Amino acid sequence: MVDSRPTVDPSWLFSGPDAPEESELYKCVHCGFCLQACPTYLETGLETESPRGRIALMKAVNEGRIGMTDSVVRHWDLCIQCRACEVACPSGVPYGSLIEATMAQVERKRKVGLFPRLAAGAALNHIIPNQGLLEFTVGMARVYQRTGIQSLVRKSGLLRLVSRSLADMEQSMPSASDSFFRAEGQTLTPVGEVRARVALLSGCVMPLFSGNEMEAVVRVLNRNGCEVVVPEGQGCCGAIHSHVGDLETTRSMAKRNIDVFTDAGVDAVVIPSAGCGSRMKEYDHLLKDDPSYADKAAEFVRKVKDIHEFLVDLPFTPPTAEIDYRVTYQDSCHLGNAQRITSAPRQILNSIPGVEFVELPGAGRCCGAGGTYTITEREFSLRILGSKMDSFETTGADVLATANPGCLLQLQYGVNDRGLGADVKYVTDLLDEAYQLEDNAAVAPSRATANENKQP
CATH class of the missing domain: 1.10.1060.10 (Alpha-helical ferredoxin)
Incomplete structure (x- = not known):
């Protein structure tokens, strides 16, 4: 037959x-x-x-x-x-x-196709691996956003006439941070007893788009007795590259980070980004067939800790100052699904006096960010985001908290697009805010006492 x-x-x-x-x-x-x-x-x-x-x-x-x-x-x-x-x-x-x-x-x-995929490829292959070029690109974005050019371009509708895809990408452009996080090669020591020596992943994107938030992470760790080492020579974790199938580049990035963080000689490698943590916790699977790195990777992943996981296990000291917010929380997929960490961020939020925590309906459902997905699959990304924003509106929350930069940017876009007037913040930002209020409250009475003592 x-x-x-x-x-x-x-x-x-x-x-x-x-x-x-x-x-x-x-x-x-x-x-x-x-x-x-x-x-x-x-x-x-x-x-x-x-x-x-x-x-x-x-x-x-x-x-x-x-x-x-x-x-x-x-x-x-x-x-x-x-x-x-x-x-x-x-x-x-x-x-x-x-x-x-x-x-x-x-x-x-694959053959290079439409503009969104071409743009994503350029970012992955040429900009993200080169920290200097990435910093220059973000610097130009900051100029574009803060000189009025962005406002003029959006009002003119010019980009939409040229390319709808280009206009959509511009609409979702993240706001550049007020300051870059420049701590590579530094060791940031806490006041008082050192409870742990940790290495902090700064990575590629967060130091540039979330510089203020990275500084908050360091303050939170220092506040809880952690000596924070920011190893020089570290780089992108490879998460976005692996999402699009570039495993060769991902492996190269993994080896570099394993070498750098292993040489740091720390108790834990703390990751402030859910997507990066998920990727780095799976370096052992990624390099399992590499005889030179299989054992190194297995040893390395045992030290990798998400920031929320690490703080709860430490354990962290709850703040005493109140911050008056109604807060809800979106589970970042690569924290809740990939790392199975859902309770730690909620424990931190519930430990902050004054926070009224409300659960977000469908908190574990994706927000539509997904690395380059917001660029390459813009329509689907916004449809998924729309469902998330519908859920958020039912909570009446002032703050939508999350644990991943991609999610934060996506949710920020959704909140702004609907004119909801809410803030989108990292969980660690809220904890840091409460700690700073506590410190300020402690300083005020001591200043008053000092002034009283000066009086004749």
């Missing part, structure tokens, strides 16, 4: 060491528990936009029944990689590593 099935070009099938592992791929039994956890399935109702559907396509390519055609790849591209399906899955399917490996296969075949 002649096999009538079409022959698939082998170059369009999975191959090489970064192909999805069959032992992981066939754990999926297609039960469907993941469907209601998936933001793209909830937006479309389409099986092919669900984890189950995407894995079915992976299996079909793996078995040679179909190839990595544009239509097949499109369904994988629309995955935001939030990993909510992993939490819902009773079979323990490691969807994150499967989609990561699949995107690595896709990148071997």
Whole structure:
């Protein structure tokens, strides 16, 4: 009998060491528990936009029944990689590593397409790995935003006439921080007893877009007896590169960070960004086949701690000063889903006097940020964000707290777009604010006493 099935070009099938592992791929039994956890399935109702559907396509390519055609790849591209399906899955399917490996296969075949993907590629390959160029780019963005040029461009509508994609990207441009975080090579020592010596990841983006927030992280750690080392030579964690399938660059970045942080000789490596923490906690999986780094990576990940996780385990000292906010919290996907850390940020918020904490309906559902997803899949990103903003409006909160820079920028855009007048802040910012109020309250009476003593 002649096999009538079409022959698939082998170059369009999975191959090489970064192909999805069959032992992981066939754990999926297609039960469907993941469907209601998936933001793209909830937006479309389409099986092919669900984890189950995407894995079915992976299996079909793996078995040679179909190839990595544009239509097949499109369904994988629309995955935001939030990993909510992993939490819902009773079979323990490691969807994150499967989609990561699949995107690595896709990148071997992909042709550079539309402007958003071209822009994202330029940022990943040329700007983010070069800290000097990244700092220059952010500096130019700061000039653009603060000289009135941005306001003029937006009012003119010129960008939308040139390119809708370009206009959408400009609308979501994050606000540059008032100051850059420049502490590499420094050791920041607390007043009083040193309880722990920790290394802090500054990374690539946060020092430039969240400089003030990074300084708050250092103050919080110092306040709780931590000597903070900011190792020189560290760099991007590789999270965004791995999202788009560039595992070669990700591995290079991982090795660099492992070497730098290992040489620092610390008790823990503290990560203030959920996405970075998720990536760095999986360096062991990323480098498991590298004989020179497999053991180093396994040792390294044991020291990697999310900032909230670390503070609660330390434990941190709750502040005594009140801050009068009604606060809700959005679980960043790579903290809640990838690292399974959900209670620590809430413990910190609930420890702050004066904070009225209210749960956000669907707090664990993705906000639509997803690394470069806000650029490459703008329409879907905004649809998912819209659902999140609907939930936020029901809370009546003054502050929407989160734990990841990408989420913060996305949520900030959503709040501003709807004119809600709320603040979007990191959890550590709120803790730092309470600590500073406490310090100011302690200083005021001592000054008053000193003035009284000066009087004749």
